[in-house]
Amino acid sequence: xxxxxxxxxxxxxxxxxxxxxxxxxxxxxxxxxxxxxxxxxxxxxxxxxxxxxxxxxxxxxxxxxxxxxxxxxxxxxxxxxxxxxxxxxxxxxxxxxxxxxxxxxxxxxxxxxxxxxxxxxxxxxxxxxxxxxxxxxxxxxxxxxxxxxxxxxxxxxxxxxxxxxxxxxxxxxxxxxxxxxxxxxxxxxxxxxxxxxxxxxxxxxxxxxxxxxxxxxxxxxxxxxxxxxxxxxxxxxxxxxxxxxxxxxxxxxxxxxxxxxxxxxxxxxxxxxxxxxxxxxxxxxxxxxxxxxxxxxxxxxxxxxxxxxxxxxxxxxxxxxxxxxxxxxxxxx
Numbered sequence: 001x002x003x004x005x006x007x008x009x010x011x012x013x014x015x016x017x018x019x020x021x022x023x024x025x026x027x028x029x030x031x032x033x034x035x036x037x038x039x040x041x042x043x044x045x046x047x048x049x050x051x052x053x054x055x056x057x058x059x060x061x062x063x064x065x066x067x068x069x070x071x072x073x074x075x076x077x078x079x080x081x082x083x084x085x086x087x088x089x090x091x092x093x094x095x096x097x098x099x100x101x102x103x104x105x106x107x108x109x110x111x112x113x114x115x116x117x118x119x120x121x122x123x124x125x126x127x128x129x130x131x132x133x134x135x136x137x138x139x140x141x142x143x144x145x146x147x148x149x150x151x152x153x154x155x156x157x158x159x160x161x162x163x164x165x166x167x168x169x170x171x172x173x174x175x176x177x178x179x180x181x182x183x184x185x186x187x188x189x190x191x192x193x194x195x196x197x198x199x200x201x202x203x204x205x206x207x208x209x210x211x212x213x214x215x216x217x218x219x220x221x222x223x224x225x226x227x228x229x230x231x232x233x234x235x236x237x238x239x240x241x242x243x244x245x246x247x248x249x250x251x252x253x254x255x256x257x258x259x260x261x262x263x264x265x266x267x268x269x270x271x272x273x274x275x276x277x278x279x280x281x282x283x284x285x286x287x288x289x290x291x292x293x294x295x296x297x298x299x300x301x302x303x304x305x306x307x308x309x310x311x312x313x314x315x316x317x318x319x320x321x322x323x324x325x326x327x328x329x330x331x332x333x
Contacts (some may be wrong), residue, residue: 050153186287
């Protein structure tokens with residue numbers, strides 16, 4: 001395998017999309033179509049999320065992970081649940097692809113959908129399963145406000161991107177609106193502790209995997225050992241982006257919707273090199289955008305044809321998510 005070199009990920013300014021400039025919107029959509037066909041990753045700028053909002057979310061997450069382990073464990077995800085804290089080795093993302101591997105060297109904190117109504121969609125058994133009450137660590141007083149604001153901002157960006165997607169696929173701009181207006185997205189902080197000793201053989205900070213939903217938005221701090229994406233030839237490319245930009249990648253459901261016209265690309269988070277100096281701790285905030293749990297996902301007619309029949313059977317967002325989370329051991333047991 002060749003040495004890892006930086007990935008050539010396109011940087012796309014989404015500002016022109018939605019500001020009344022039809023030509024600018026078309027250019028943004030065309031750029032996304034090219035990028036999603038190619039590597040399936042984009043660096044998103046012009047998203048409008050204030051830097052202060054991003055920094056506050058990172059700061060509160062770091063403060064939580066700085067707490068003693070006994071305190072962090074008080075916020076452990078409930079049995080069968082995914083919100084709250086999960087410690088080192090609790091998850092193995094490669095398992096979601098049916099690959100046996102050593103559990104990931106990371107710890108996480110997750111909240112589900114922030115804003116919920118009182119109709120049955122939210123209050124039913126399914127609704128409560130996919131949108132459980134968030135857990136806020138009392139020891140970090142600013143956590144709830146910072147994460148609530150960041151979640152809402154990321155949800156807004158994802159909504160805009162789904163309209164970009166529809167335009168890029170030559171669909172009505174609002175095609176995905178009723179499929180994501182009550183989405184079951186989650187926000188997760190990932191803490192990759194400083195590695196003072198080598199990881200177990202075969203253990204990574206996050207094993208090779210694809211993401212489950214429609215799209216993922218990532219905000220990350222830089223440190224030795226980081227995100228890598230897999231090229232078509234099997235080699236791995238390192239991802240480096242400014243701290244005020246987001247990395248966006250296509251998820252499995254969008255690949256299925258487009259009948260693999262767009263790529264849900266394998267990626268991983270590697271360990272620091274053995275000769276890394278100083279503190280190798282790393283943190284990321286990830287917004288996993290997941291359509292409404294009852295949204296049907298069937299390959300789009302425009303992405304199929306006589307020489308390209310549908311590759312995927314019908315599924316729903318919720319069914320697919322539950323299957324993947326179970327395999328990856330995302331659910332606390």
